[in-house]
Amino acid sequence: MYNPSxxxxxYLKRRTLGNLLKKGESRRLLSQQDNQTRIAVxxxxxxxxxxxxxTEDVPLSYFIPPVHLSPPRIDKEALRLMSVKSGxxxxxxxxxxxxxxxxxxxxxxxxxxxxxxKKLFRGVFRLNSKPANPDKQKERISLAFDGLRxxxxxxxxxEDLGKEREKHLDRENVDxxxxxxxxHKLEEWRGVVVGWKRLxxxxxxxxxxxxxxxxxxxxxxxxxxxxxxxxLDVGDAHLHYSKRRETGNMSIAEVLQSDLELVxxxxxxxxxxxxxxxFFTRFDPASKSFVPNEILEYEYPNDITExxxxxxxxxxxxxxxxxxxxxxxxxxxxxxxxxxxxxTSAPESRNLKILSFFLEKLDAILDGDVLEMKDKLFHKEMxxxxxASLHLQQxxxxxVNVGELLWERRRAxxxxxxxxxxxxxVVTHKVYGFRGVVVAWDPEPMMDVSMWDGLQHIxxxxxxxxxxxxxxxxxxxxxxxxxxxxxxxxxxNLAVCPPDQRSIDVDLEVEWKYDLEAKKxxxxxxxxxxxxxxxxxxxxxxNCLTELRDALSQVFVxxxxxxxxxxxxxxxxxxxxxxxxxxxxxxxxxxxxxxxxISESVKEIWKAHLNPDLRWDLDTAVAHxxxxxxxxxxxxxxxxxDDDPTYAEAWNKAATCEFMMGNMDASLAAAQKTVxxxxxxxxxxxxxxxxxxxxxxxxxxxxxxxxxxxxxPWSPVSARLSVCVDTMRLSxxxxxxxxxxxx
Numbered sequence: 001m002y003n004p005s006x007x008x009x010x011y012l013k014r015r016t017l018g019n020l021l022k023k024g025e026s027r028r029l030l031s032q033q034d035n036q037t038r039i040a041v042x043x044x045x046x047x048x049x050x051x052x053x054x055t056e057d058v059p060l061s062y063f064i065p066p067v068h069l070s071p072p073r074i075d076k077e078a079l080r081l082m083s084v085k086s087g088x089x090x091x092x093x094x095x096x097x098x099x100x101x102x103x104x105x106x107x108x109x110x111x112x113x114x115x116x117x118k119k120l121f122r123g124v125f126r127l128n129s130k131p132a133n134p135d136k137q138k139e140r141i142s143l144a145f146d147g148l149r150x151x152x153x154x155x156x157x158x159e160d161l162g163k164e165r166e167k168h169l170d171r172e173n174v175d176x177x178x179x180x181x182x183x184h185k186l187e188e189w190r191g192v193v194v195g196w197k198r199l200x201x202x203x204x205x206x207x208x209x210x211x212x213x214x215x216x217x218x219x220x221x222x223x224x225x226x227x228x229x230x231x232l233d234v235g236d237a238h239l240h241y242s243k244r245r246e247t248g249n250m251s252i253a254e255v256l257q258s259d260l261e262l263v264x265x266x267x268x269x270x271x272x273x274x275x276x277x278x279f280f281t282r283f284d285p286a287s288k289s290f291v292p293n294e295i296l297e298y299e300y301p302n303d304i305t306e307x308x309x310x311x312x313x314x315x316x317x318x319x320x321x322x323x324x325x326x327x328x329x330x331x332x333x334x335x336x337x338x339x340x341x342x343x344t345s346a347p348e349s350r351n352l353k354i355l356s357f358f359l360e361k362l363d364a365i366l367d368g369d370v371l372e373m374k375d376k377l378f379h380k381e382m383x384x385x386x387x388a389s390l391h392l393q394q395x396x397x398x399x400v401n402v403g404e405l406l407w408e409r410r411r412a413x414x415x416x417x418x419x420x421x422x423x424x425x426v427v428t429h430k431v432y433g434f435r436g437v438v439v440a441w442d443p444e445p446m447m448d449v450s451m452w453d454g455l456q457h458i459x460x461x462x463x464x465x466x467x468x469x470x471x472x473x474x475x476x477x478x479x480x481x482x483x484x485x486x487x488x489x490x491x492x493n494l495a496v497c498p499p500d501q502r503s504i505d506v507d508l509e510v511e512w513k514y515d516l517e518a519k520k521x522x523x524x525x526x527x528x529x530x531x532x533x534x535x536x537x538x539x540x541x542x543n544c545l546t547e548l549r550d551a552l553s554q555v556f557v558x559x560x561x562x563x564x565x566x567x568x569x570x571x572x573x574x575x576x577x578x579x580x581x582x583x584x585x586x587x588x589x590x591x592x593x594x595x596x597x598i599s600e601s602v603k604e605i606w607k608a609h610l611n612p613d614l615r616w617d618l619d620t621a622v623a624h625x626x627x628x629x630x631x632x633x634x635x636x637x638x639x640x641x642d643d644d645p646t647y648a649e650a651w652n653k654a655a656t657c658e659f660m661m662g663n664m665d666a667s668l669a670a671a672q673k674t675v676x677x678x679x680x681x682x683x684x685x686x687x688x689x690x691x692x693x694x695x696x697x698x699x700x701x702x703x704x705x706x707x708x709x710x711x712x713p714w715s716p717v718s719a720r721l722s723v724c725v726d727t728m729r730l731s732x733x734x735x736x737x738x739x740x741x742x743x
Contacts, residue, residue, distance in 0.1 A: 040125075040137070043144040047121045050151045054114035054158060059294035063154055064111040066377050067120060071105065072136050073143050078127045080104040096123040099377050110377035117151075161299060167197070168300045174226050175257050177303040178296055179280060179289040181269045182230060182260040184253075188726055189237060190263055190719075191230035191253065192271045192290050194279045195300070199225050226257045231279065233271045235719025251275050267709045268722050272592055282312065282590035312383050312590060321584040322384035328576030329391040332555055333365040335569060336398070336548055343544045353525045354405070354541050358398065358548070365394050385585055389594045392585075392601045399604055402548050405529055407619050409542070412532035415443040419465050419491070423531055424512070424521035426497040426504065427469060429489060431457075434475035435497050435504050436487060437512075437521050440468040441531070445490070446627040455490055464491045472504040546612075553615065556608035560678070579605070583680060586712055595714035599682075606649045606681065614640055618650055625653065630660050641673075648677035652684045664691050682711045689717065698724050698731075 054060075071079065082095070083104045097116035101108040109120050128140055176182060176193050183190045230253045237251065251273065263269055269288055280290035287305050297304055314322070340347070340359050347355040364370070370390040375382070421427055425438045431454050445466045455461040469487045476484040485507070502519045511524035528535060535541055558565050558574040559582075565571060582602055589595035609615045621636035634657035640650040655670035668691045674684035689704030705721040 039141055040144065043141065043148060044121065044125055046148055047144065047151070048118060050148070050155075051114045051118040051121065053155075054117075056113045056115050057298070058113060058158060058161070059298050060111050060113055060117065061378060062293075062295040063157060064117075066373070067107075067109040067111065069107040069109070069124065073140060074107060074124060074127045075130055076105075078130060079107060082127065095126065096120065101376065108373075108377065112378070161295075164299050165301065169302060171302050176228055176260065176262075177289070177305070178292050178300045179287075179303070181263045181271060181289065182228070183263050183722075184255065185259055185261055188722070189232055189239075189253075190268060190271060190722060191232040191236070191273075192276060192280070193228050194231050194252070194296070195229040196226055196257065197229075199227055227254055228257050228260060229254055230260070231271065231273050231275045233719055234273050235716055236722065239719055239723055265725070267706055267713075268718055268725075270592075270714050270718065272714065272716060272718070277591065277593065280591075284312070284590075286313075311381065314383060314385060314588060318584055318588045319384055321581040322388035322588075324576040324578075324581050325388040325585060326384070326391050328573050328581075329388075329395045330366055330368075331569070331573045331576065332395060332552075333362045333398075335551065335555070335573065337362045337366070339547050339551060340544060343540050350537075352537060352541060354529060355544055357526075358402070361394065361398055365391065365398075370394050383590070385588045386590070386594060388585055389589070389597045393597045396597070396601045396604055399552050402545055402552070403619070405526065406542075406545055406549055407616065408530035409532055410616060411443070411620070412530065415532075417443050417465055421467060421491070421494060421496075423523040423527055423533075424515075426502040426520060427467070427489075427494045428497045428501075429469075429487070430493050430495055432479050434471045434479050434487075435501065436469035436471035436475075437504070437506050437508065438467050439470050439486075439508070439523070440527065442466045442468075445488075446623060448628045449490070454493060458490060458492045461490050461492070466490055467494060469494075470506045470508060472506055474505055550612065553608045553610055553612070556605045557610055560605050560608060579680065583711060589714060592714050595712065599712055599714075603683070606652075606678065609644070609647060611644070614644060614647065614650075618647075618653070622653065625657060630657050633657055634661070645673075646677060648674045648681060648684075651677070652681060652687070655684065655687050659687065659690060664694055667691050680711055682708045682715060685711075686715070686717050689720070693720070693724070698727055702728065 079102070083102045096102070096107070096109055097111065097119045099110055109116075109123075111117055111120065131137075174196055176196065178193050178195060180193050181190060182193060232251055232253055234251075252275065266285075266288075270283055271290070276290065279293060279296050281293050282291050283289075284291050289305070292300065292304060337359065340355055340362070344350055344352055344355065347353070347359055368391075370387070370393070372390075375390075419441055421438050421441070423438055423440070426435060427438060428435050443465055445462055449455055449461055449466075452461075458464070467489050469489050471484055471487050473483045476482065499519050508521065509524065513522045514520075515522050523531075525535065529541065554565060554567075555570055555573055555577070557563075558570060559577045560579060562574075562578065565574075579602070582598065582605075586595065586598045586602065589598055607615065607618060609618070617636055617640050621633045621640070624630075624636065625633035634654060637650050637654040637657060640647055641654065644650070651670050651673040655667045655674060658664075658667035658670055667687065671684045671687040671691065674681050675688070678684070685704050685708040689701045689708065692698075692701040692704060702721065702724045705715075705717045705724065708717055709715045709721065
């Protein structure tokens, strides 16, 4: 029988039990949050304790890369609010280390010293001060644990660094400083000192191994008890390979300081090696040495001279040239921007993605946004010549990208050979069996393939198109025993992959998309353009890029030849981007990287021509030359100079081909033609020197090499000059000895 009182009683009991359960769950959650909070606070204190244990003079950027943080590891809303408030970064700088990059979805924090580490911890805990759900809180605590674990591991490295610093405080009997440029007395290679140590400090001591029976007391002199670590000049390492072969290390040598001597000749001081940038910030002409980076300066505190530690001082002429170049690059960018805007003011909305990409690059130049991330994060006062070089780099990239797109497209459209496969097709290799995706193709191989094993069954493989294929990684492991990033395959070795086998593991750029229905990959827009595909944009992209290329050619020809055009805007640009200013900047370059940027910009200007067909021929011939087809390239260069005998760069490339084919007299004549047209063409001057060397005319070779280095102090020919100088010195000694004998 229904009893309302009974059911009401049961309902109340259930509700009471439910409330008790909810309260219990709440208490459990609160207890869990309290525990997590206690853990977080304990971690925070330990992290701060670690920061306080490291003195601020210890450079940490070498050990700790910039820290990248994003939600949910940091509170999304708190980061958004702080990034809005930061505006000019003053708010961010007051909480986080200097030059922290803060956006509403990301935080990038540079770490220079322990003070920055402390600021990072405090800033992150401030952002995450708002209560979060247990899962997020757990992830953040895990992040803090990871950070503490990494710092504790770092403590050992910092302890070792401190011990090394103590060892290097005393320079008694040490002849060389880190950063000095030295030459090996016997092996004759040059290099820069990156460290030194006393042999009696080594465990197991090398001194017994270095003791010679020719020494009277079987002991080393005090000078011999110091060994230097030296980064070799890459050219010297190559030229003196036979003498370095036994060491097994062609980049860094460990040698007794008694086997070294200082390099005094200014032309031979700039050491070219990719390893140099790991230890030094720049070359200092005043002290004739390289300036150590923070970590090397800390480890060798008494090796640094006052001159090297001072900021670089540029001459008024260099300052003026650098400022002109920066303005010239920006005015060129503005001119290019106006051309794009003449075709479309909103390329992104009209799906003109290629033009949108170039417009974005031009806007960055106009805004002065030319710094790399490392420069933004570890920003110091940047010399105007470095800033000008970075502006040039962006203009160079823009120019090369525009030219490459149009050259590739024209090559594809002028191809008369029928190709069996298109971009995005999934193919199978007939011989090796791996599958892959076609990402590009060439009408003919871009290199000599006659000796390739996989082509011996094909008659005249050079007559077939070749395809760039990104292979399936699992197939590569099975076939080759390891992954392969790409394959270059003859058309006769490829077949269409069956549809049921097209599910493959390939490492493609994110712009590639897979079409499930067609079972093929869809290429990005720029690859479509290069391969000659109609973009269905009424020719806007191609016409705009063509106008950009022609406008750049007009600017560069005027810069190179110093002539006025009918356009006042271009005349103003060419005054600023003059060859005179560029060569002033080149001479002031403080490291190999900047020198390369400037010299490559100059080379691009040398290539410029108002006739796009001749420039097309030049680029095509260069492609043949790089592919090892020297005779074919020479024939094309010869045709170009027949059409325009004043085209200096075509003469220069012809000289290179003649030299490679052993035709020294023809190479000499072509290089002289280049220098007659462009007296500061340092590549052609290098070529003259090489011909003189082959003709055993060492004095003339030395003259050319010194002339080249006078224009470009970081020229790679310094290694050959060093050899020639040593050869002349030895020859003079032999002659002197003979004269003494004849008396």
